[in-house]
Amino acid sequence: MKILVIEDEQAILDNIVYALESEHYLVETADTYYSAIQKIQTYVYDCILLDISLQYEQTGLDILKELKQLNKAEGVIIVSARNSLDDKLIGLNLGADDYLPKPFHIAELLARVKSVIRRRKFTGNSYIHAGNLQIDTEQRQILVDGQPFTTNRKEFEVLLYLVTNKNRLVNKSALAEYVWGDHIDGADNFDFIYSQIKNLRKKLKEARAAIDIQSIYGVGYKLFAE
Amino acid sequence: MKLLNYTSAYFSFILMIIIPIWAGLFYYAMLDEVYDSMDDGLDNQRLLIISKIVKDSTVLNKENFEEGNYSISPTSETKARKHKDIYLDTLMYMQNEKDYEPVRMLQTVIKKDDRYYQMRVITSMVEEDDLITELTNALLWLYFGLVLTIIILNNSLLRNIWKPFYLLINQLKAFKLNNAQPLVLARTNIDEFNLMQDTIQRFLNTNVAAYNKQKQFIENASHELQTPLAIALNKLELLAENNHLNPSQADLLHSALNNLERLKRLNQSLLLISKIENDQFDKTVEVDINALTTTLIEDFNEQAGFYNLKLNLINRGSCTWMMNPDLADILISNLIKNAIKHTAKGNSIDIIISEGQFAIENSGEKPLDKQVIFQRFYKGSSSSESTGLGLAIARAVSSVSQLTLDYIYDGKHVFKINKKE
Known part of the structure; x- marks a missing residue:
């Protein structure tokens, strides 16, 4: 899987590349409009991460327009520090697949990249596997050893997020933001998240799921598939 | 007199x-x-x-x-x-x-x-x-x-003479720094009035400029903070993935991450307020508050249940407001979040929606200080983890959405939203 990261902030670029490479993606980078255009025209990527606030004459939106003109099939995720609805709407209208506001969590970034690649590459096949667990992201159903595993909406989201970030440490805040969005206020609610995870663990154990959610250093959780 | x-x-x-x-x-x-x-x-x-x-x-x-x-x-x-x-x-x-x-x-x-x-x-x-x-x-x-004769003269003559004065006063009464409209000045033959108008105009212009500059500064500062925040957070997250941390290192990391998260939330809340006040949420539609509240209560039920709180929705009438749907979500959920945070375990939170009005009530020992609860960074007895911006955001939302958000205490805390008259 090849991913192009277009980002002019070197430190952020380093973080993204490091995280993607640890998931065994092939990562290429571009930090200017011209190098980005050159690479887009020459190669085919599975996903493009695009910072639309490039500090040059042309913005990331111009790259997006270019992509649309070239009729490329890449999944594009816009990254923006502006976190403005306008950016999001314009970007999505120009054919971007997703929008990721800065600052983001590594787990969030990876989840989005995987989701975009999943949607682009395996059209019709929306299953994710972990141990004896099979998650149908389209139907929003979970099977354990072929048997239906019932969850409520939030439990499904938690599990999907952890499975997507399998073997990675998922920060508690990242999990809270992903699942509960703005309806949760960070550290105040860590106990609540802990109780949710505890319930989920119990449920998984009862269903004999071959996965384990571990609490790591109190920072977050890591899902292991046996 | x-x-x-x-x-x-x-x-x-x-x-x-x-x-x-x-x-x-x-x-x-x-x-x-x-x-x-x-x-x-x-x-x-x-x-x-x-x-x-x-x-x-x-x-x-x-x-x-x-x-x-x-x-x-x-x-x-x-x-x-x-x-x-x-x-x-x-x-x-x-x-x-x-x-x-x-x-x-x-x-x-x-x-x-x-x-x-x-x-x-x-x-x-x-x-x-x-x-x-x-x-x-x-x-x-x-x-x-x-x-x-004096009364009649005063009333007809002075009233006329003082007209520019009352015009100015009425405009000043309605004047808002965050929504500054230029003053309509009535030139008169009276030097004092002209002088007063000019002075006030100049004074207001300086204030508006200072206010805008300050607002701009907060917005710019928040924007500029996003990138270094993102970098630091991600670096620490990547460090946490390292499997060879001993417990005390992990503790340090945990604490650093938590505080950065808090900084991130603060910054995002400030940005949100800036955006609200800059009218960047300008698309308005008819928002069905009953339906929105029902959905939000579903979302919050687990959280409330965890703290042993009961969220009751009492529909007494239908309520729709012409406003931005995202802001409506922010407004109602901030009030629910606030109530969940400040209600003692085992109590209930009543949300009462009547014709054109939304009210949320939760138990509390003594009234809060009306003057300060809507101010930025005001924190009551709550934990240091809260940003102290939730109610400030709710107030900002209601003010740009032609709504009034009021607090009253009648044995319990009541936050009420009505359409602006």
């Missing part, structure tokens, strides 16, 4: 003192003139009588006034020598009035054929008490007339 009424009151008070003084002076001046002309008249009478005596000496026998206005009686020479002409006020019985009335009398002495006579000439005089009554009456009318 209005300036108009103030000047009117002032004038009527001053007139009340000044008019009697003037009246007194006027009265004495007038009386003096009256006496003067009466005495002249009496003097003239005397000459006329004397010339009459020359023609007809029987006149000398007229010892009583009777129908005439003089009397003549003989007197001794010694008395006559000492006598001088005197004018005096005296009383005399008047047939018509059947009473003694004041008269002015001239006492003089005449000599005819070596005999001396005392002659008294009278003329009827103004009755002073009547005069005073009449004068007082007239003055009272004058006083009321003057006051009435």
